[in-house]
Amino acid sequence: MATDRIATVAPVPEAAATGKVAAVYADIKATKNITFVPNMWRVLATNPDHLELVWTRLKAIMHPEASGRTSPLDPLTRELIALAVSATNGCSYCVNSHTAAARKLGLGVEALGEVMAVIALFNSTNAIADGYQIEPDILPPQE
Structure with missing residues (x-):
């Protein structure tokens, strides 16, 4: 059985992102210096508040320089x-x-x-x- 599914829910495509999701997508691409939104984030975008929460936490810990913090x-x-x-x-x-x-x-x-x-x-x-x-x-x- 062939399938194009990448998760148990349909991810939110970049082209369909609006509001909070579009803002987080843009921040992910800018912070990570990439040209696409990875599947993890597109799946989390099915719940915009959860997407924002997880991204904010990950960004603070994995990319502290993006918010002006110096990590040890x-x-x-x-x-x-x-x-x-x-x-x-x-x-x-x-x-x-x-x-x-x-x-x-x-x-x-x-x-x-x-x-x-x-x-x-x-x-x-x-x-x-x-x-x-x-x-x-x-x-x-x-x-």
């Missing part, structure tokens, strides 16, 4: 964290999106392999430590 984390580090969480959560959409973003920021194929190795290692060792309920030997400073 560089853009590549933020993308690698997002990639690690996405891989761990099994979200292929997000794995592809954050891999593409990391590559655009200069991450090479060999480095990507190392990132994946670190992700796999800590998914494994986290499961072992959690399974054994091992008490921490050291705690981070609170200041």
Whole structure:
């Protein structure tokens, strides 16, 4: 069965966007320096308030420079964290999106392999430590 479906709901096409949705779409393209609105945002646009909420939160955390804030984390580090969480959560959409973003920021194929190795290692060792309920030997400073 062939299908052109990309989600459980019909995404809002850029040409049909008005009001809040059109404004968020424009901000996404400008902030991310891209020429199209990704599927994630077009699907979220079926609920304009939710689209705005998720975009505002993502923009503040992943693109703080767009609002004049300086982050202690560089853009590549933020993308690698997002990639690690996405891989761990099994979200292929997000794995592809954050891999593409990391590559655009200069991450090479060999480095990507190392990132994946670190992700796999800590998914494994986290499961072992959690399974054994091992008490921490050291705690981070609170200041």
